[in-house]
Amino acid sequence: MDDKNLIAKRVACELSDGMLVNLGIGLPTLVARHVPADIRVHFQSENGIVGMDSLNEHGLAEDDLSDAGGNPISAVPGAAAFDSAFSFGLIRGGHLDVTVLGGLEVDEAGLLANWMVPGKMVPGMGGAMDLVTGAKKVIVAMMHTAKGAAKIVPACTLPLTSARRVDLIVTELAVIEPTDAGLVLREVAPGVTPADVVAATTARLIVPDNIATMAV
Amino acid sequence: MDDKNLIAKRVACELSDGMLVNLGIGLPTLVARHVPADIRVHFQSENGIVGMDSLNEHGLAEDDLSDAGGNPISAVPGAAAFDSAFSFGLIRGGHLDVTVLGGLEVDEAGLLANWMVPGKMVPGMGGAMDLVTGAKKVIVAMMHTAKGAAKIVPACTLPLTSARRVDLIVTELAVIEPTDAGLVLREVAPGVTPADVVAATTARLIVPDNIATMAV
Amino acid sequence: MCKLTRLAEAIAGIPIGATLMIGGFMGVGTPERMIDEIVRQGTGELIVIANDTARPGVGIGKLIDARLVKRVVASHIGTNAETQRQMIAGDIEVELIPQGTLAERIRSGGHGLGGVLTATGVGTVAAAGKPTLEIDGRIFLVERPLRADFALVAARQADHLGNLGYALTARNFNPLMAMAADRVLAEARSIVPTGVLPPDAVGTPCVVVDMLIAVEARRG
């Protein structure tokens, strides 16, 4: 299993039956592939649907049905469509159980920056600020480092996505939980030691005695 | 023609093709009967429909289709249904061309009181406060007096419906326009003199030289 | 996750003194089966948030008749003389809210907004005690969000997942309330297999519905 699917598979363990879940573009979309067969998770695409599904057959793309990246998708039986105000009512109103997003930086306070790099990349926040502020549980799914540089840092240097602390960080090396006391290392990937994680992290990590190995 | 239909017919002259119109319960509902045949007016019922029509045939009542009084109605081809938030978005957002409401009192400032009599009748404002505050044009359609007592008064004694000045008052005696200068007598009913109107009104009325006779 | 629940069991979960949002407008689009069951179980001291109390013997009026309501938050009660009688006698407390403000306050509670800024009510008794905000030279009331312990909603159709489809003016407050309560109980005139209700006909997505009241068998 490659790093990204390892991350996605671990994130999928956080999902349970009946949940409403929003997956960010990129790595987070892989999570849908790893949902256990015995539970039903409702995937929202913030452009206006609950019950999105991937479109695996050629020739069935429909102009009026796409994901938040504008790509053709399918819909499960029992899907529901709505406008953008309602879609963000679901997100902001506490109806969204889990959002899984990528990250550029997460810091010791558990704050996320994932929408811009001043002077370099200004894509816009899209729905990210609403998702992080409004979802019941925020999971950051990302590679632990970028070109060798730590992404889990003492304090974000990039503009924040929200003042709300995220709930879980899942990388190819570790599962880390932001808490009142700071970032707690909860799990390491198979073959990875706590020391490996600490070495790849510039933020202070709280390393408990008992650290589980990711069940992936 | 009885007094109430005379009022309704005069109010109907204010309507033009394509307008969105909301008629209050009671006297105002009569206005629908007097719309000229060569124009199409869209009637809103604030409980959630544009394109309401009266139900004239027995046996066609539908449980899920009623007016704001809970009575069965019909719908014209091209009607649209929606929830209460959208319905009041139409009203509050400046999309409603005309609202026609009954009145308990209208005063020299053109302010309307029509939703309660303290200690006597507390029905609630329903949609009246939104209608008077939000509609492009507010027409009060009412009998000129109640049991001999003037309803067009120097200053409302009953709780106001809105701080917004109404645009026109139509009674069985007169058409009166609230203006910056005060209440201006614009028209009298056939057979009624300006002096008759003044006598039935405790508010100061501005009586211009040229007063038309209601074209009813 | 099956949301199908027997009527008696669903209503038994509502404690005395609970705050209920109840859909419907003058009894149209009101969850009649749930109301009848509350009356049967006698769950009292309720706080009811609804557009109106309909008429005696109709919709929410049945809860008033049975004296199960201690407080009503509504836009009008003028069609129900019994509500007015209990109010004047001091047996029931009534808070009146302009209808558009009521709808928007419920939406605000369900959509996670901090409240509503509306010009409706400015300069009237409805503004009493409420903060105001001036925006572009115009005064708006700051109206707070409304939420409830339970929302009792009625739909024309539900599917097996709990998606709800509404019809005509029976829609009214139902989809707004279904977003604004801790527990959402829905009844539908018919329950169809998942997939029968097309995505564009769903007014309330199943994810916000907690219980779907089972239909009683008519055959056999």
Next chain:
Amino acid sequence: MCKLTRLAEAIAGIPIGATLMIGGFMGVGTPERMIDEIVRQGTGELIVIANDTARPGVGIGKLIDARLVKRVVASHIGTNAETQRQMIAGDIEVELIPQGTLAERIRSGGHGLGGVLTATGVGTVAAAGKPTLEIDGRIFLVERPLRADFALVAARQADHLGNLGYALTARNFNPLMAMAADRVLAEARSIVPTGVLPPDAVGTPCVVVDMLIAVEARRG
């Protein structure tokens, strides 16, 4: 009152420098015929309020390619390198707004509300210069309503009166924008006789639509 208008005539009514709301999300549910006609007529210096600018050659991206836009108000532009290029060169001004806030600000403009109270953006650069309000101990931004001179919306179906029905994710911002502009121009994939679109399938009632773009004849 016939709202049917020829495409060229409808677009000719949009002056240089106008503020346009344009429906669609990454080109899905975007009024492509109207956009193509704006490009053909070369109406420039536009202010565009939309979720995004899609991609070069797609939807609103075509207006960017043609350099007809001086200012964009959107939730993201990351999928359009040309928008970013023009922004960095100082040829186009970009205001970024969180997507849920953008949707709600447009709704607020169309529904006559004084603005939106949202926690989204608090403590971030999106809060810069915005007033805040504390409600129940929680801080909310006061976000202002948005309106435009014109809304350009796309529907799956329209009827002869101008009622609009949307499909799936092509709905997105269209019904919100159709409420929030002085003039509303709609195009639909098909226009059906009045009565074909049932009342519950109407997403935008005809009363807010000013012009319905005529379909070009395909037969004969």
